[in-house]
Amino acid sequence: MSETRRSEKATAVAAWEALFRAQVAVMRSLNADFPGDEISFNEYDVCFNLSTQPGRRCRMRDLTGHLLLTQPSVSRLVDRLLARGIVEKQPDPTDARGVIVALTPHGFDVYRQVAVQHAASIAQQVGAGLSDPELRTLTELCTKLRLAVGTTPGRRSTVRPVAADAATV
Structure with a gap:
């Protein structure tokens, strides 16, 4: 070498x-610093990822691809959120074996309440050590790295749009 x-x-x-x-x-x-009275940090991550998807829903396998958890852990997490009315499961109209996870209106309200507090904490924690120009540079560099790794041969994108005729929240 x-x-x-x-x-x-x-x-x-x-x-x-x-x-x-x-x-x-x-x-x-x-x-x-997480305001975890209503949902845990990992449950928030599920809600955050669902909130960024069209219709606030996505396939379970796509959701798993967004999280740093194993598929069985994501399934248990979603089941806990389902039991509390924060998410709902819907059949995937394009895949009989698939499941779509959707954020309920109640779940979105819970998510938004926590998100406001969490965003303030992020601004305080991350913004404490970096100036605005440094934060913009960090964002650009992290995005560039994520895209480069995501386009490495042998890797595939895990997100596909949910069919338009799927039930909406």
Whole structure:
């Protein structure tokens, strides 16, 4: 391996370690400050991801692709949210084996209440160490990295639109 290649590899590893350590520190701080009276941090993540989808719904397998949890863990999490009326399950009209998870109106209200407090915490925690221009640069770099990793050969996008005739919330 050439000296240049070794140096590029070391730089990439150092960048990854810095990114990972920053993410762990921020997540620990946000988790400690999370307003979890109504929903947990992981339940919030489910609601957040559903809230960003058309009709506030998506296929269970697509939802799992957005979360850093295993499929069985996501299923249990969704079942807990279902029992509390925060989400509902609907049959997937394009796949008899598939399930669509939808945020209910009550679930969206709960999500919004928590999101307002959580966003303030994010602004305080993340904004404390970085200026606005640095935050914009960080956003651009993270987006660039995510897109580069997401388009690596052998990887596929996990999000497909839900059929228009699926039940809406």
